Amino acid sequence: MKIPAGTVLPFAPWIAPKATLRGVQDITSESALSVIRAAGAGATCDWFEQPVDHKNARLGTWQQLYCVNPQWWAGPGSPVVLMTPGENPITAAINSARGYTYLDNTTMSGAYAQALGAAAVVLEHRYFGGSSPYDGFDSETLQYLTMEQAAADIVAFAQNVTFPFDKNQTSVASKTPWVYWGSSYSATLGSWIEHFKPGVFHAFHLSSASVEVNTDNWYYYDTIRKGIDKYRNDTSCSLALNQVAQYVDSLLLAPTINETKVEALKQFFGATFPIADDDFAYAIATPFRYWQETGGYRDVLEMCDAVVGVNDTVEDKVLGTVPASVVNYAAYFRMNFRDSTCTYFDVWGQEDPLWCLNTHDLLNPFFEARTLGNPWRTWYWLLCNEPLASWATGAPKNQPLSIVSRKIDSHYWQRQCEMHFPPENGQKYGSSKGLTPDTLNKETGGWGRNSTRVIWTSGEFDPWRATSMSSEVRPGGPLPSSDNVAVFLIKNAEHADDAFTARGLANLNMKVNPEVAKVQEQSLQIMKKWVSEALVAHTGA
Template sequence: MGIMKLALISMFLSSLLFSTASHAYLAPRTLLHSLSKSSTNGNRSLTTKELWFNQTLDHYSPYDHRKFQQRYYEFLDYFRMPDGPIFLKICGESSCNGIANDYISVLAKKFEAAVVSLEHRYYGKSSPFKSTTTENLRYLSSKQALFDLAAFRQYYQESLNLKLNRTGVENPWFVFGVSYSGALSAWFRLKFPHLTCGSLASSAVVLAVYDYTEFDQQIGESAGAECKAALQETTHLVEGRLASDKKAVKALFDAAELDIDGDFLYFLADAAAIAFQYGNPDKLCSPLVQAKKNGEDLVEAYANYVKQYYVGSFGVSIQTYDQKHLKDATLNENTGDRLWWFQVCTEVAYFQVAPSDDGIRSSQVNTKYHLDLCKKVFGEGIYPEVDATNLYYGGTNIAGSKIVFTNGSQDPWRHASKQTSSPDMPSFVISCDNCGHGTDMRGCPQSPFNIEGNSEHCSSPDAVEKVRHQIIENMDLWLSECQDSGRSSM
């Protein structure tokens, strides 16, 4: 997921990956960017051919019958006609430019499945309006998005039946998602169990969290003692320089445009978190620990990492962190930043704040900073209804069935996911040094992109493959039960 800006990095690895984010983008503040911005070179995508569906704008109004065009994709190369399963891969909090060739292609081949993927409302080319004013964003929510998926699923099944000259037949459907879209996958099974045989909820941030201190704590655990100490010292040094010469320290990071100190400090915190979130801890820790041992300037060493990796290789735009940019309601390629923050500020929060002691990120990026951002960007009265979200979906006490939850041991988002198994909802944590966000679907590390989620570069490939085997066992069972009953669900 991409604040998980599921966290708002809609510009995530645009030259290498697919949609947020999302996750997010779910990259931290930008939630959990879902590694979803698309590249069409090589075989990184199964398809990039755009298709369109006429979607209802407000599923909950009996009077509003407006529609908008929603983008989707289909991949049929492995589909066993006419009765093969259909995999619905949910796009999350960023532009969805195709179906990424990650581990879902391996699963589609194994189960002889079709793969379809629907772009999340408002993101990418699926915007109902020509601007993203706060008023226009009132139909942007996970609830509306889930209903979108249900309506699309019915449309696609009926269209397939029409092509095959049959009526009333249901193929077995299985739903997939990572990060915020992983939460949507679990919630879809919860709210529409009759429309799917089961769901894979990878790194699924199903728990809305107001003060998400566990995020920062996990970064410290994932970093290890030496790297954690170096990161903490770097944060204190940056705070000191902000107090004495903020222009100079911001210029060192090529981030002079970030006038608000909190925006700048959030940018620096995300830059560290992303190394663990997407399975590249050595990119951060090796140079920083070495600089500390050599008595070098830690702030300069960290600035080099941020500029070369986070902004350079990873492709994050600094303006993502600029509240002036987030207030811009015009539609453009970076609109996803504003859209995800709206979801953060109304539904899920995921406010990444430092714990009361032994934190890594600056304590200046606190709850007040987040609430002020929500108010400045979207107006008075905008704040996250966290309790209502968890009441509606159940948080980590979600009472669904036939959902597989998976998480990476080093992923700071895993504490907002369901990590304990319950009947008919198995949960697996993949343990290895570079097992991050969505490792089961993407492999490690996730930058650069791994074709078919190749796990050979994971520090423990066997751990990844073991969880994948368990995913397949559950899918096999649940799809078989669907086919035996002649229905899409049990």
């Protein structure tokens, strides 16, 4: 793929011969000032110095961006609530113009700060946003992007930060209880901290954390299927979607591929530019990615109405009789998703509306861009290197239903690791050196780990539920609650639905799920109890 002249990209292809260590950051720079403006009045943003490698100080240091809101901080020795936006830049977590910010009570981290008399902190993750040791990302410079290093960043921050309102460091983690809030990958990282650095944070609320990673995470789409059935109160849509997947696979996975029919199928879905079979299979599955977005299940249910709405087949001169479900799904995809799929990455100027899904072209800027402006690259490194993997795939053949093509398998995703990260000066990503999800699970304890003062929450229809403590496939079933661990499986909820409070949802013009609100209130009471016990222990009162 060639990038047309004049194309505007959110990230530029990295062309430096070698990435360099970034210098000391300037809080008065325009990029830093934009973060400060997003944080709003009352919040303070600054840089915190971190080592590139917590095991080797000789590699130098870099600057990590954080913002803190002391609105509810009750004075010297008061608690702190911290969250990291994980694979997102800090602006995604603190910009109140979006209707919510993790610095105030539109979110649970802010609600905890208010309830506990604590400061609310958002700390940007290394290699995301503006917080990176290097200005270019390849297999050599990314060696220091690991969960271990990211966890060490957060621990060092909690133990050593000097807030502008607490010059005497009365609220560092050794002197007062710190609470960690996280959702999705941020929650997964929190579970790492709780397991490997116990005692630094007094308590955790981990929403939709993946604790037992896998290779073929076919449960992702199957959980969506179950949610569709529950919310529609019938199986007509999921059966129609299964019929679509079967029809597609009858051509893409046929013992002998009929290239003419395969090309006609792609044209039928509006894929007018050349696209590989596996990329096409994933392209027409992209509508389901909205399910895990806040309130996104409504988009999928709306699509369902269209898929089952009309029962008219179509006669195609190449394909023959096309089932009504395929006709309806293809029409909905062409109208609502084909042209918007790649604008999700805010890239303009590409003639092919599905350009970003071309995983066979090394010149695709999706692979070629190796700068801070391409967060997908650094996120994919974690999937390939740790490896977090858990690739969302079609259901295995022994399962009767699959709402997406079985052409989407773990090989499809794993193959892209090498596309993103070819060897650089002998350095490679972890899974190319033999690391597997099982390796990571043995290291962390997976589902079997012991936890102390952790609130685990998952949505009933969270696509990532199978990797959580509430997984139906966890040996012995979902983890039960105990004195020091609270486990909540939230009915009729999806991915990290407990992140936003009623106030935040109102700003987003979204209704409150009473099941979520109930768990949020229970969580607040549990956390207040745990923190008050710690404060008594700290003060001796």
